[in-house]
Amino acid sequence: MEKDRFSLLLLEPAEIYFEDFSAFLFPLDVNKHDFEKKKQIGRLKMCSKSIVFDPKDMEKPLIKIPLKECMKISQWDGELATKITPKNNVVAVDCKQYVEMLAGNVLAPYSFVAEKHSFLFLLNYAHVADCLPQICQLHRAATLPAAEQNSMIAAIVYSRQNRVSFDTLWLEDLYEKVILETQGSKITPLVVNPGRILLTSSRLYFQPYNNVESYPVLKIRLPDIKRIVQRRFLLRQVGLEIYCESNSQVTHLYLSLKSEAERDALYQGLLDQPSVHLENTEQEMMTLQWQNGVLSNYDYLLYLNSMADRTFSDLTQYPVFPWVIQDYSSLKLNLDDSKSYRDLSKPIGALNEVRLARLKERCEEMSPPKFLYGSHYSAPGFVLFYLVRKYPHYMLCLQNGRFDHPDRMFNSVPDVWKNVMTNMSDFKEVIPAFYDTEGVGDFLVNTYGINFGYRHDGTKNGDVQLPPWATGPQDFVKKLRDALESDHVSNMLHHWIDLIFGYKQTGSEAKKADNLFYYLCYEGAVDLDSIHDLNQRHALEVQIMEFGQIPKQIFTLPHPQRRTGIPALMPTGGDGSAASSEMDERSTLQERVHSVSCFPVWHSFSTLKNIAPFQTHKEAVTAVAVAGNKQFVVSVGQDSLLKMYSISEKRQVRSVTLSSMALSSCIIMPDDKSLIIGSWDNNIILYNMEFGREMDSVRGHEDAVSCLAWGNKNQILVSGSWDCSVRVWQGMAEGRRIKPSSSLIAQFDHDAHISCLSVTR
Structure with missing residues (x-):
């Protein structure tokens, strides 16, 4: 300990x-x-x-x-x-x-x-x-009774906390401007720790009321924030989850506020700060990236869970993943055999036809509201059932200081699969850890050497028993991840998405798909704020928390299928005709995914032979250039990165952050060694590829530099900007420092943002 x-x-x-x-x-x-x-x-x-x-x-x-x-x-x-x-x-x-x-x-x-x-x-x-x-x-x-006790404690807490304000001595910079101060709680699994939240012009602070944390005040630099997600916490829209850069002091913070209005005020306050630049994670774009193989099945499911209010910080709404393999008895797992896979078009409770028939009979005999499944596919108890070896202290907290009976614990993967296929009250799916290769299956090992007791046959509970085809926890997770990313699962995963996050989640489509759960599982099934009887409200809260919750519905139409084995782009036929309607479809698709952060390197435009898919940026690619006698591909993107890819070595050879904001354009200089780069921070940057360093940077415009063009004959650089101006520069070809006083030779004003430039002889 x-x-x-x-x-x-x-x-x-x-x-x-x-x-x-x-x-x-x-x-x-x-x-x-x-x-x-x-x-x-x-x-x-x-x-x-x-x-x-x-x-x-x-x-x-x-x-x-x-x-x-x-x-x-x-x-x-x-x-x-x-x-x-x-x-x-x-x-x-x-x-x-x-x-x-x-x-x-x-x-x-x-x-x-x-x-x-x-x-x-x-x-x-x-x-x-x-x-x-x-x-x-x-x-x-x-x-007092539980409901009245919670109400009285809430009043005591409120009274104590109102007497405390944020200690401004903890501010990093005395010149920070205070934007907002409010009460809130830091949320971690099974723990709610209240404190003061302070938003300034440069940082977000959380000061807990007690001394249990490892820090007196938690501090997050606003430029480090990359994602902010509004969450439903304990059935109320009061949660805010903040994700930061991996190299920042704090990578993640989940806050709960007093009301939806206070949560929204903090959310808007963060968005209004000029130094907050969030990643582009629009749903349509993420789905398109997944469809076209840019995003893995694993990462896309994590994204969908996040969009559906599922988070690792809240066991009541923990991310849910599907069972994808149904063969847990063979000595060797054959991922090329469709019989090895579970049918993803059906909920877990409908896979066994005999059990489903019995469940339907029971459902018909019920009085409304009717349901098929009296247990859920994800609940706090199920999450800790899988994670008890990794987080035993969570289980002791949830179960009042006790572990489960040895025979009811997660002892064997084959036994759990058998149970979810046959038991009339077990319909649980799995958690991301089953496919997380970075975790190497540590949740399957009794690392702490805890005495979990003995099973009915006298065997001691230790590590989880794996199927015969797995040589160990790491191999087990690796093979499951391979299965998740297989073509078979890729072709079927959209059906499971429809059941869990999509149009088959509720209503008549859910009934047709045998996907009906107890009514309290569904978002909005009951308005807790309208229930004034404290005991009734407390009973409903406990029931909903323990039973499990359906994820927030994020699709109302059938989810598109993933594209597998996409052919390379084909040129027009010898008669000048286009290569069928697929070309039209792909052309439209290309227009829609113009900012996807991956592009292929083509060998020849006469044959359009794709020689190397190049995974480059975390965000949209904004410009590409070919340098070094066509030996290097250079790209810049909205993630502020300059990247260089060697065509001969087929690998990335350089990745450099040149700005705190997006890069918009890049041009190869005549010496084939230098780059001129435009940035959204208003600057024009001169970068030497040979020495791998920034040579110069100058404020080129009053707003973001949106595009650049080079005139070979006149040896001039032309820059366009969101400040509605075009500027012409000279003296760049010699690689000299950029001096606006001597290099700027002309400016042309427009009535709108400059979006494109071209220079002719």
Whole structure:
């Protein structure tokens, strides 16, 4: 275990941790002579539903006392009270049950001690009068029914948090302009940690109210932000997920705000900042990239999950992936045999015709609202069923300090597949980890050596049993990934997308596809804000959270099929006719995907032979040039990158970031060694390919440089801009520094943005 053992995962899901106090724990029967020997020093942590004592001695267990199990919390009035501490600074907690966690610093099921016990805590620095009223107030809330308890805790939390404002001493730059300050929570699996959110002109800050995080204030530079997604969190549109550059200090942050209006205000505030430049992830473009092989099946499914409000930060809406293989018994997996694959046109519950018939019979006998499946394909319990070996602390949090019965755990891949094919209440799909080759199958291995118990046949639960065709976890995941990216799955995946994210998700099409789940699974099935009865609302929330949720519907029409084995572009026939309607279709497609960040290198335009597909940029390619006696392909893109590809070596030889904004154009100089590049940051850049460095940069226009052209005869450079002007420059051919005062020889003003340039002799 880690040195700092306490975490929010030791509390109930979404329980709030307020603050802690330095304290000594000592037994009730202590006397003044053995007090020093029997006391334990540690931290007493005050939480919304429990008190936790975290001893400094790592071998001793953490003690959690649920407030609902407490009979009395008071200032101690024992005989030795004033002798031990003159100010009688001791809190006495009498309880019916307490929990011991992480005894011996070993991750294991918690020990529940069901006996009356008294705990005495001597506060070292804080005074009883300062903390006891707060603890007693929380204790009173714990005696209420669950819904009323949550309401009272929310009021306590609101009152405490309103007395705190963001500490501006944490600002990186004193000249930052504050745009917005609000309350919100940082969301991680099973944990909601509230704090203050501050947006300035250069950074986004999150300051937690407590000291449980590894940082006092989390800071994100606005230029590092690449994606911002509005999310549904706990059935309400209050979530905001922020993705940053992989090399930034913070790569990911999921926030939940008080209301949809506050969430939208923060979202718009971020978008309004000039330094925020988001990646282009428009749905149509991503689908086109996937159709044409630019995006893998794995990455496209991750994208669709994100668009459908599925995130790794929320177990109630975790990304869902399909079972694609149905052969878990052969000694060798044959990916060329269609019989090895599951039918992706049917939901998991409809694959077994016999079981489906029984489910339909049961459905017909129901009173409305009717459903086929009484269990879901994705829920928090199912996610942790697969991930218990990798994240055992999540399972202990979700299941109140216990692991599942050894026979019900994820023990064998073949057994799980058999169960989802035959069991009348098991219809779960899988999670991305099954296809994540970077994870190398670590979720299948009992890395922590945890004692999960013994199965009914006496075998000890250890690593997950794999099918015979897998030599180990890494090989298992690699073969599943190969299957996911196979032509067979590529040709069928759109059917599964229709079921999970598309038009077969709801309504009559769902009924035709045997894809009906309990009505509370569907987005918008119930308006929780309109339910004023606290107990009824709480019951609905718990039911929905535990059962699972349908992803947000993102397609209302049949999803297009992926193109596999696309032929190369063909020239017109000898009679001048076009090469059939496929040419027309592909021409239209080319127009639609003009900014796709991958292009082929052609050998000869007379035969149009594609010699090397060149995966270049993360975003749209804006310009391409051929340099070095036709030995290198140079490209620039909206990802701010200049890339160079060697035709002879068939590999990328250079990748350089030249700007904080998109690059719009590039021109090869007559010396065949230099490039002139236009940028959206208003600059014209001179780059030397031979030495691989930027030689010069000059502010060429008052707005983005949109296009460049070169006049060979006159040796002039012409630049166009969004500032509605065209400028003519000279002296570039010698590779000299660009000096506007001497190089600028003419300017032509237009009434609109310049989009294209050409120079004639």
